[in-house]
Amino acid sequence: MRVALTVNGGSVATEVEPRLLLVHLLRDTLGLKGTNVGCDTSSCGACTVLLDGESVKSCTVLTAQADGCEVTTIEGLAEEGSLHPVQQAFWEEHGLQCGFCTPGMVMAAVSLLRENPRPTEPEVREALEGNLCRCTGYHNIVRAVLSAAATTATARQPATAGSSMRGSTT
């Protein structure tokens, strides 16, 4: 079947089998290997990407279901050579150990901050329940998300005072 979708801002139109999972389109067809396959059972969250701005586990979404939609992967976050605030915060807070879960963690965090720009620490922990870090490096990951929230809130305040809850710079 023919699908046409937007991936990291670029148009993708291709012929796929209906059973092609979104993660395999991203990794194998488009070569975007930043999105990892971990458990392949929608448990670990390593394959998390944004589908129309919301986090999803791309091992459990058919490419056909993403037809006409906008997909963002870890490769699509940085702009003009500067890291996305969530990526920057993971770097600064050392929110990773082996790094395998990191792309999924970052995408889940970006989705969280769009829905809840100033989460509390318990809210961050709860929002990342669908992402497993087998190194158990959760403390720094949570610190990184809180740091990114503070950074983006500060950056947003002067330009969009009064409407900072709507839209997002992230």
Added chain:
Amino acid sequence: MIPAAFDYVRAESVDHALHLLAEHGDACKVLAGGHSLLPLMKLRLATPALLVDVGRLGELDYVHHVDGELAIGALTRYRTLETSPVLASSVPIMSRAAHLVGDPQVRHRGTLGGALAHGDAAGDLPAVVLALGGQLVARSLRGERRLAATGFFTGFLETALAPDELLVEVRVPEASGGWSFRKLSRRAQDWAIVGVALARPASADTPGVALVNAASTTVRAGAVEAALRAGASAAEAAEHAADGLDPPSDLHASSEYRAHLARVLVRRALEEAGWS
């Protein structure tokens, strides 16, 4: 894990979906969020010849008041249930239970109708709809009918829906007071080992109680409800939580432990809901 090959059609309307279901019957499966069906297909436990994707039918995505009850479109996602101000004030147990399903990624995709039509005894929302005494609206080319949630779950992953029927709407009564939803899981995002949904519709004197993962289907704790109607205390009524049930044994818990857990969780739910 790759699903077996299948044909895929995206339904352009409810009517389009109904025609496809009428034509293909048992050979096809309805795809909504896909978070129950696709894992089964990846394990090749389900190998439908055709997937009818109803995921884009925005006409089935709504929450509103109708005739003193809540009408919820079958394609309403967990995320919407979780954040709906209407549900938060009128049927808070549904917002709470939806918030506890899976994880944010799952809640962005999974739908209320999908959970009910899948009929997994370990699902949280089926127990909520059952405790509320809700009704399910099924449509086919033959017409539309309302099925009571009681009796809808007929066996392991089986429901009263006919192969040509599409679940289009769920009706539940307002139930803003005296409710509780509790489940015990060993790990974040896990299915409940056992869970309990307890809610009292505005028109009822005593609550409905339903159990998650305490039998091969979602079940009402009928003996608890009867005890409450007869004036039993919370502690007395909770002792009947596993009466007549044969809870499953698996690597997470034995049947005996699940029965024990049902009694404990029902007591705690009754206490939380203010039943003494």
